[in-house]
Amino acid sequence: MIPATFDYVRPATLEEALDVLRDAGDEAKVLSGGQSLLPLLRLRLSYPSVLVDVGRLGELRGVRDEDDHVRIGAGTTHDEVVRSAVVNAECPLVALATATVADPAVRHRGTFGGSLAHADPAGDLPAVAVALDMELVLRSASGERVVAARDFFADYLETVMEPGEILTAVRVPKLGPGWGCHYEKFQRTAQAWAIVGVAAAVRVSGSGGSRRVEEARVGLTNMGSTPVRATAVESAVPGAELNGAAANGSGGALRDASALAADGTSPPADLHASPAYRAHLARVLTCRALSAAALAV
Known part of the structure; x- marks a missing residue:
């Protein structure tokens, strides 16, 4: 057309x-x-x-390390985010998820802020934003305001941005030591939108054969009209022992917690998956993501 x-x-x-x-x-x-x-x-x-x-405005691009968070300009391309040493060192979940966005051609043109402002719940970055408690900086002719990611997404392809506002930057809190991250998704083809995706970050304590999860953050892609925070999983995971089968997600508390991944969600139905299938995928992929994140520590 x-x-x-x-x-x-x-x-x-x-x-x-x-x-x-x-x-x-x-x-x-x-x-x-x-x-x-x-x-x-x-x-x-x-x-x-x-x-x-605004694609040629240099002031909207770039990555900066700013004390307790990393600031990513909204006009920074996906490829620049993936290759950023600061992002990979301080917020690796962002780099992992961004590397799965579409294909190299799209990642070289598409922008980090544009993906968030588009607010497609099947997009990879909104789930990461809510999981990491990102903050989005909005500017208008009358001033600037900062909105938490959990409050930014209003509905399918809708945000709380007002007419006249531009998303200028995103603040990504640093997780610090002891955290492992992973982004897991299922899709029809390498370039397709995620049927379901899971962004996971876990904080692990201990060493050797006595490791356990102290805290977890889990965001779900394409499990509702907005990105979803899997709070039931996050509440169930702390204390999970990472020994034997539990370490690879084939048994124990990680698997049990992941069974709650679809709780409170409203997965869509389309040509590619039913709500029941998406709920099943959410449980399976959450277990894989949590296990991989724990092993990354």
């Missing part, structure tokens, strides 16, 4: 972009990498009157 008619603006500065968005109101859309927005325009699922291209 052919997109509906729109005006195209490519501002030279962030301030100029914010002024354009303020004047256009809810008739405008922000374009960065375009890997999510352009297909919607082509299918006329989105039809803005003004398209504001």
